Amino acid sequence: MLVLIIISCAVLPFISTKNPNALSSPASDPSFPWSENLVKLEQISIQNVTKEQEEVLKRSNIPPKMWPYVNITAVVERERKRNATDGGVITDEDVLGDDEHPQPNTMHNDGRKTTITISTDAGLKLYQHWTDQAVSGLMAAVATNKLKNVGNAEKLAHKQCNKEAKTVNQHAKCVVELLNAEEKYQKWLRKNQLMSRRIGMCSN
Incomplete structure (x- = not known):
């Protein structure tokens, strides 16, 4: 079992007010020119959430971003037991969970x-x-620098490669292809x- 801690002051600036379920991208900030070369990695898909389970997760105040990582069955079972305690019956599990032994799939805000x-696997x-994401960002920064040294054809090829890349390995292949393209382009440029210069010397 792992405990994920979200610092409010660090997270809130990156949450879109228009869509609370989507984190904003640095692409909207001109301070991050390399963001244009970021690839959209595949979302983690640990489990699918049904409409009924979605309602339970909302009632349990678990943020949508964390839904893929919680044991939904445990959340549903906990709600069922919580509803049962409304009649005055309190089980041992109802009183479990403290700072040293937190219950899985629970959220606390101080x-x-x-x-x-959340679970260790999640x-x-x-x-x-x-x-x-961090590695992809680093590769995007490298690509942004290298794109300054290639022609339009190479730039378009890298853009198309990035568009089709969905994993870090695929993104890495795009960057390697760009590095090779840069080397070939610079050799061609020097040759031309x-x-x-030789033609200019002969004409003089």
Whole structure:
């Protein structure tokens, strides 16, 4: 079991007010020119959420972004038991869960941060997704720099490659192709410049 902590002050600036379920992209900020070369990685798909389960998750105040990582069956079961306690019957599981032993699939907010306890497997997949995004961002920065040294044909080819890339490995192949294209283009450019100088010398 892993505990995911969300710091409110760090997260809120990146949440779109128009669509609360979607994080904003740096592409809208001119401070990030490399964002144009980011690829849209595939979303983590751990489980599908039915309409009924969606309602339960909403009633449990679990953010939509965390739905793929929680054990929905456990959330549904906890709600069923909570409804049963309305009649005055309290089970041992109802009183379990404290700071040292938090219950899975629960959320707690102390005013500064939101803590959500998720499964270890889901947590590892989430960390991997974050790592993939970071690596993709680094490759986008490299690509942005290299695109300055190639022609329009190479730029269009890289743009098309990025458009079709859905994984980090596919994105990496696009960057490698761009590096090779840059090397070939620079050789061709130097060759043409040398030939132009020779023609200029002969004409003089």
